[in-house]
């Protein structure tokens with residue numbers, strides 16, 4: 001298995017959307033449709049990253065870049081590639097881009113019921129900052145997580161520096 005990480009192209013939109021529907025939005029309806037993903041790929045303020053195994057889509061991540069904050073909208077790894085470090089590598093890639101852009105905080109929301117992903121983000125140094133009731137479709141609670149990033153001390157997978165949290169941009173709800 002040799003995974004490569006590149007920016008998504010328009011041709012990836014449908015496969016990414018299907019992964020979002022099946023791995024992230026299960027039971028919520030399908031809000032990240034192929035059209036919406038295609039808009040993200042075109043959006044200059046958003047990075048849509050894909051992980052490929054010899055051309056096959058193994059995972060993807062979508063991150064919005066603000067002036068000082070970045071917001072991770074979606075991240076998923078196909079089941080057969082989970083726990084092989086693909087998620088960690090995609091976040092490290094995005095963190096490096098965020099650092100280059102002068103960003104100090106990465107934030108995200110995820111379903112409070114998604115305990116595996118909460119463990120994943122905690123393992124990568126994110127902290128849970130608050131619950132947001134009725135965040136998804138007016139009925140499901142989200143957890144907000146944040147991680148401060150600084151080139152000198154903090155890298156993906158290591159704990160954040162104390163006092164490095166902050167408010168991210170408006171969330172792009174699932």
Ligand SMILES: CC(C)(COP(=O)(O)OP(=O)(O)OC[C@H]1O[C@@H](n2cnc3c(N)ncnc32)[C@H](O)[C@@H]1OP(=O)(O)O)[C@@H](O)C(=O)NCCC(=O)NCCS
Nearest residue numbers: 023075076077082083084085086087088116117119120123
């Ligand atoms: C959450 C997700 C992105 C993690 O990606 P991944 O590639 O499997 O994660 P990695 O292999 O990089 O894991 C890095 C570390 O996170 C932790 N971790 C990852 N998955 C975990 C799990 N299911 N349970 C506990 N810890 C976990 C571990 O510490 C792991 O390191 P280790 O394997 O050396 O022990 C992936 O499981 C996924 O796509 N889930 C479905 C979609 C989803 O829930 N997305 C997040 C909400 S948008």
